[in-house]
Amino acid sequence: MKRVRHAIPSLLLIGLLCGSTLSAQETTPSSPSPTTSAPSSPTPDSALKFFNQGILLGDSGNYQAAIDSYGQAIALNPRFVFAYINRGVTWARTGNLQAAQADFTQALRLNRNYSVAYSNRALVSLALNKPQNALLDLNRAIAVNRTWGGGSLSDAYALRGIVKLTLKDRRGALSDANRAVRLNPNSSFSRQVRGEVLVATGKRKQAIVDFTRAIQFNSNWGVTNVGMAYASRGLARRQVGDKQGAIIDLRRASDFYQRRGDQAGYLAFLSEVYQSPNRDVRIEVNLPCYVVSAKGRVSDLGEICGPAQTVTAATPSTPGTPKPPATSTPPATPPATPR
Numbered sequence: 001m002k003r004v005r006h007a008i009p010s011l012l013l014i015g016l017l018c019g020s021t022l023s024a025q026e027t028t029p030s031s032p033s034p035t036t037s038a039p040s041s042p043t044p045d046s047a048l049k050f051f052n053q054g055i056l057l058g059d060s061g062n063y064q065a066a067i068d069s070y071g072q073a074i075a076l077n078p079r080f081v082f083a084y085i086n087r088g089v090t091w092a093r094t095g096n097l098q099a100a101q102a103d104f105t106q107a108l109r110l111n112r113n114y115s116v117a118y119s120n121r122a123l124v125s126l127a128l129n130k131p132q133n134a135l136l137d138l139n140r141a142i143a144v145n146r147t148w149g150g151g152s153l154s155d156a157y158a159l160r161g162i163v164k165l166t167l168k169d170r171r172g173a174l175s176d177a178n179r180a181v182r183l184n185p186n187s188s189f190s191r192q193v194r195g196e197v198l199v200a201t202g203k204r205k206q207a208i209v210d211f212t213r214a215i216q217f218n219s220n221w222g223v224t225n226v227g228m229a230y231a232s233r234g235l236a237r238r239q240v241g242d243k244q245g246a247i248i249d250l251r252r253a254s255d256f257y258q259r260r261g262d263q264a265g266y267l268a269f270l271s272e273v274y275q276s277p278n279r280d281v282r283i284e285v286n287l288p289c290y291v292v293s294a295k296g297r298v299s300d301l302g303e304i305c306g307p308a309q310t311v312t313a314a315t316p317s318t319p320g321t322p323k324p325p326a327t328s329t330p331p332a333t334p335p336a337t338p339r
Contacts, residue, residue, distance in 0.1 A: 047076040051083050058090050066090050081107045085117055085149070092124060100124050115141040116149035119156055122163070123223075131166040138163060154183035155222050158193040165197055173197045188214040189222030192229055195236075204236045211236065227256030231269050254287045266291045 054069035088103030195210035234249030
């Protein structure tokens with residue numbers, strides 16, 4: 001993945017590849033809509049069996065076996081739209097974004113009225129640094145507004161806000177983020193995204209309010225999570241001069257990623273904390289420069305933190321300049337994606 005500067009925070013990019021898959025309950029075959037251009041044929045029990053097996057394998061982290069199970073479901077029913085969608089999500093989790101994109105495209109060839117497939121493909125495009133393609137797909141997802149999987153119209157507006165922020169359309173990004181919050185005011189995902197947009201437009205105190213509400217609501221996180229909310233609030237607090245509040249939030253975010261053994265998320269978090277180009281404000285935070293994975297492995301991240309574990313930051317001299325994101329290797333799955 002190329003580094004994306006002055007666009008979206010790396011923590012959000014990391015989240016793009018960690019979405020869930022459609023559950024069997026959400027994929028029970030039903031009568032096709034008259035507007036459906038390529039309806040799925042009835043799904044035989046054997047295909048459903050492999051499909052459900054794929055969900056269980058994917059949830060347990062056995063992605064290749066899950067991909068194989070979805071492939072068997074597709075072999076038995078080549079028009080099984082949801083099997084293509086779930087296999088695409090699983091491909092994205094393994095980092096094979098081209099295969100993911102191909103599966104989402106095939107799902108849309110079979111049925112153009114699945115917002116979840118457009119939303120998923122948009123996330124892959126965003127992860128591939130093709131925000132214009134992502135914008136087109138999100139426009140279609142919103143226009144179709146049906147079959148969202150575990151997502152919603154609110155999530156799609158929030159995601160489109162991220163894309164517009166990437167394209168430096170801050171006014172459009174804020175409009176979409178506001179719409180997402182109006183549609184679902186208790187969504188942590190919508191609040192988190194609007195907070196990021198507000199930071200990018202220089203409205204850090206308002207952003208802190210949204211990050212706080214995201215933490216309080218603690219529901220419907222989409223591709224975000226409470227660790228991101230603490231990290232974003234901590235980074236915003238340091239920019240408005242609340243050093244103590246910043247330290248508390250950054251430590252909470254660190255604890256969150258450490259408990260999960262989330263190496264990719266923690267790496268993105270440390271990058272944002274320690275690799276800021278601003279140099280006028282320094283706060284001591286002493287975050288650990290390693291993370292223990294679920295399998296017990298320890299990754300030394302000292303090259304990110306450097307010898308002195310000091311957070312360096314300042315309010316950017318140019319109003320409205322977003323905080324620079326660090327590198328990321330996103331996972332591509334929609335905020336509005338399944339489950």
